Amino acid sequence: MSDRKSNDEAESLLAGLMRFTGQVAGGTLEIARHTATMTAMFGEGWVRQMLLHSMEPERLEAMADAGHFLRDARETAGLSLKELADSLGLSDKSVLEEVERGDKIMPLELVLRSASLLARHDPVPFLIKFLRTYNPQLEQVLEQWGVMALPRQYERERRFVNLYRQHDALRGLSDDEHDRFIQYIDGAAQLVLDVMQKEKAANSPPTRVPKRPSPARKRTPRKRS
Structure with a gap:
């Protein structure tokens, strides 16, 4: 059963690729055909502008x-x-x-x-x-x-x-200077990522905690005088 399913998926993907290849080839042929015909009739510069506008x-x-x-x-x-x-x-x-x-x-x-x-x-x-x-x-x-x-x-x-x-100045760095540069970049990346995470947390809508219903107060019976 699994082999049949795999074969069906492979055939589906292959069919999709073939359809897409045909679309690309068809689009290319259509562009070439229109360009060749119109160029022969009206000249290349005019045709280019017309095709771009269309x-x-x-x-x-x-x-x-x-x-x-x-x-x-x-x-x-x-x-x-x-x-x-x-x-x-x-x-x-x-x-x-x-x-x-x-x-x-x-x-x-x-x-x-x-x-x-x-x-x-x-x-x-x-x-x-x-x-x-x-x-x-x-x-x-x-x-x-x-x-x-x-x-x-x-x-x-x-x-x-x-x-x-x-x-261009980075190309003239020595090996030690380049290592230090990489360390600075790594530290700066960590700092920027930390700032971005805080910004994301600050800009995200606050999660509303549902309020618990307050317990009903018991009414004390009034004493009759």
Whole structure:
């Protein structure tokens, strides 16, 4: 009985993946077909503006988010736009410029090559960012499958590391100075967590303790005079 249940769950997950893959491919094909047809009729610049205005807000938001993510990953790797374009085998950097501005959806092949170059140790968050531009509902689907927990944690850690990288002076610290810096950061983190816990407790609504009904007073009979 348990084997049959496991097989049913596996088939259900596989069917979901196949449906989702079809949605991504269908969205990509639809975008490419409309773009090619309209470009032949009216020219590339006009078509780009028309497509951007006709896209749903979720897709535009996903494109902008992916563009910021690409620029951040590129700068973290210490690459210029031209260097990244050369590494990806692109003839010029204009495609990457448009992607970083949120004006263009990165071709799927280029997404995979960029992930292998900029996020080879943990490509899942990178791929999810760009696949959302093909299907904005991707994050919802993965949230239901429980796949988003790891990328979300990666995103938090990446933002923390970027704070560290903003300070060039830290790169010149000796080993002893760096150890002291880590100790200070650890102490500061404990202090901040303590303050945040107290803030959370102070801002949470107070728990009301139900009042106990006071016992009824016994009436003493009046003495007749």
